[in-house]
Amino acid sequence: MIQKKICMLGSFAVGKTSLVRRFVENMFSDKYMTTIGVKIEKKVIDLKAQSLTLVIWDIAGENGFHQINGSYLRGMSGYILVADKTRTGTLDTAMNIHKTVVQAFRDVPFILLMNKMDLTGQWDIQESAIDKLSQDGWDVFRTSAKTGHNVEEAFVRLSQKMLEK
Amino acid sequence: MSDVAADNRGRESMHTSDELNSLRTLILAPEQNEIGELKERLDDPEIRAEELSRVIAEAIVLRAGRDRKLATALLPTIEEVIRDSVKRDPKFLADTIFPIIGPAIRRSIAESLRAMVQSMSDTLEHTFSWRGIQWRIESFRTGKSFAEIVMLHTLVYRMEQLFLIHKETGLVLQHVAAESIDLKDADMVSAMLTAIQDFVNDSFSAKEDSSLQNLNMGELTIWIEQGPRTILASVIRGNPPPELRTILKELIENIEFEYNSALDGFRGDAAPFETCRPDLLYCLTQAQKTDSRANKAVVAPARIREKKQKTGKENVVLFIYIAAALCIAIIIIGFVLSIQ
Numbered sequence: 001m002i003q004k005k006i007c008m009l010g011s012f013a014v015g016k017t018s019l020v021r022r023f024v025e026n027m028f029s030d031k032y033m034t035t036i037g038v039k040i041e042k043k044v045i046d047l048k049a050q051s052l053t054l055v056i057w058d059i060a061g062e063n064g065f066h067q068i069n070g071s072y073l074r075g076m077s078g079y080i081l082v083a084d085k086t087r088t089g090t091l092d093t094a095m096n097i098h099k100t101v102v103q104a105f106r107d108v109p110f111i112l113l114m115n116k117m118d119l120t121g122q123w124d125i126q127e128s129a130i131d132k133l134s135q136d137g138w139d140v141f142r143t144s145a146k147t148g149h150n151v152e153e154a155f156v157r158l159s160q161k162m163l164e165k
Numbered sequence: 166m167s168d169v170a171a172d173n174r175g176r177e178s179m180h181t182s183d184e185l186n187s188l189r190t191l192i193l194a195p196e197q198n199e200i201g202e203l204k205e206r207l208d209d210p211e212i213r214a215e216e217l218s219r220v221i222a223e224a225i226v227l228r229a230g231r232d233r234k235l236a237t238a239l240l241p242t243i244e245e246v247i248r249d250s251v252k253r254d255p256k257f258l259a260d261t262i263f264p265i266i267g268p269a270i271r272r273s274i275a276e277s278l279r280a281m282v283q284s285m286s287d288t289l290e291h292t293f294s295w296r297g298i299q300w301r302i303e304s305f306r307t308g309k310s311f312a313e314i315v316m317l318h319t320l321v322y323r324m325e326q327l328f329l330i331h332k333e334t335g336l337v338l339q340h341v342a343a344e345s346i347d348l349k350d351a352d353m354v355s356a357m358l359t360a361i362q363d364f365v366n367d368s369f370s371a372k373e374d375s376s377l378q379n380l381n382m383g384e385l386t387i388w389i390e391q392g393p394r395t396i397l398a399s400v401i402r403g404n405p406p407p408e409l410r411t412i413l414k415e416l417i418e419n420i421e422f423e424y425n426s427a428l429d430g431f432r433g434d435a436a437p438f439e440t441c442r443p444d445l446l447y448c449l450t451q452a453q454k455t456d457s458r459a460n461k462a463v464v465a466p467a468r469i470r471e472k473k474q475k476t477g478k479e480n481v482v483l484f485i486y487i488a489a490a491l492c493i494a495i496i497i498i499g500f501v502l503s504i505q
Contacts, residue, residue: 002433003336003352036364040356055336055356071363075334077433 001044003053004162007073009101010082011093012061015115018145019082020058023155038072045159052159073101078109078162080154085114085142086122091129109161111139113154118144233415237423313345316453322403323451325385328355329420329438330396331431335359338395338431338438341445358398362389390414392421394428399448409450416444 008016017039024041037060044053059072073079079101081094094112101108114130116122134140139161141154206212228235251258300318304311316323325346329339335358340351362377380387386405390397390413397417401409420441421428427437 001435003334003435004433005334005336005356036360038360038364040353040360042350042352053352055352057356057360069363069367071367072360074363075331075336077334 001051001053002163003055004077004159005055005057005075006158006162007057007059007076007079008082009059009068009079009094009097010061011084011087011090014061014082014084014087014090015145016061016080016082017058019080019113019115019143019151020056022145022148022151024056037069043155045156047156047159047163050163052163054155054159068097070104073105076105076108077165078111078158080158081110081112082115083112083125085116086119086124088124091125109158109165111141111154111158111161113141113143113150115143115145117142117149118146233419234422237419319453320403321452321454322401322405322409324399324401324405324409324449326400327445327448328358328396328398328400329441329445330355330359330398331428332359332392332394332396334431334433336433336435338435339442339445341442341449343449343451355398358387358389359396362396388413390417392417394431395420406452412448416448419444 008020010016020039020041024043039058041056041058042053043056044051046052057072057076059068081098082090083094084090091114098110101110112133114125130140130142139157141150141157143150143154145151206216225235247258300314301311303309304314307314323343326340326342326348328337328351330336331338335356337351337355340355342348361380365377366375376389376391378389380389384402386401388399388401388405388410390399390410395417397413397420399413424438424441
């Protein structure tokens with residue numbers, strides 16, 4: 001069975017952990033996130049004739065006090081950028097993280113999740129900004145960790161991209 | 166006039182060149198001969214084989230004494246040769262090993278009997294002693310089997326789990342565990358161990374060549390051995406002897422050497438590392454106090470010891486209880502009959 005390490009990246013409180021919780025069954029306690037800034041989850045998915053074990057590193061989000069620990073990204077086969085549809089700044093953070101990752105690791109497969117799509121009345125990020133990224137070749141998924149909308153599809157898409165590489 | 170002068174200069178030049186050649190031959194002839202001989206020796210395979218044959222035995226002895234890399238390198242070839250030999254003529258190998266089969270079987274039976282007698286002796290001691298009764302109560306109270314309680318109290322150390330981890334990704338390459346261990350998901354544990362190590366290195370600005378080597382939690386110790394591309398994390402209960410660390414160091418060195426190309430090209434598929442599983446299982450050792458008064462210890466693969474404890478000891482205990490119950494019943498019946 002093939003194993004792949006993937007990282008969840010994004011600003012604080014964008015819903016990374018909730019998305020992972022929606023996707024996986026078994027989890028370590030959340031307390032690891034506050035102690036060492038990362039929490040590991042695992043999910044086995046079947047892609048056509050191949051089983052793939054995803055080892056998901058859910059990394060604590062960036063805020064004013066806390067920067068992402070670069071060591072945690074070493075050896076990843078792909079990453080998921082998460083932004084909160086109700087906070088414009090989170091998309092900028094995701095794009096900055098992407099720039100940093102590209103500088104350090106070059107061409108690693110990634111996707112962008114526009115999370116909290118269920119909060120329809122509070123949307124802040126313009127659809128035009130998301131469309132622009134799609135036109136630039138980014139794989140963007142509009143997700144909701146609350147309803148589970150598009151979550152599985154997003155992880156499957158990243159898995160396909162990693163296997164194609 | 167000018168032609169004559171040029172002709173003279175040419176003759177002088179040739180004369181000088183001849184003299185230089187003669188001088189060179191005179192001075193460098195011995196070295197040139199030596200270089201020629203050396204070149205001939207290097208180019209001629211027969212001479213090279215002849216010279217290598219003079220030192221090959223000493224070289225093998227030297228290298229074999231230094232580390233296990235020679236054995237590891239030769240192993241596939243020797244296995245292939247034995248396989249071919251058996252295919253071609255099985256009788257030859259059977260005849261060759263025939264003289265050792267009998268003694269080997271006898272030794273194995275004697276060892277099994279010795280272990281059984283030891284097991285019965287231990288069980289009797291634990292059953293009828295005050296300590297044995299205390300352990301019975303503890304077993305009843307905690308819900309653990311009596312064998313497990315005995316093992317925990319008489320244990321010097323036990324290697325419970327070994328994780329072979331790919332250093333860069335934190336993905337598990339192989340994981341082995343002793344039986345009856347409460348196992349967590351090996352993939353997640355190995356990734357978490359890698360994360361903890363990264364966290365410690367970054368938090369304390371450790372040098373690149375330094376790394377986390379020990380984690381201690383009550384009775385459990387985690388030893389972390391580092392190779393250039395792999396990590397060997399061993400979970401040990403009790404107090405392991407320092408020699409065990411040397412064994413683990415050698416193991417990770419051998420794995421790095423033997424799986425050099427598989428590690429270089431690792432892209433998430435752990436299948437090539439399946440063949441190192443027997444080596445990891447071999448390290449799942451444990452030592453127990455053979456006698457509580459003396460502190461002698463025996464070392465055996467954990468699986469074998471556990472099976473012996475579970476099957477041997479518990480059957481003997483059951484037998485003793487039934488026998489004791491029968492004796493009491495006979496005494497009571499005899500007492501009742503005598504009164505009547």
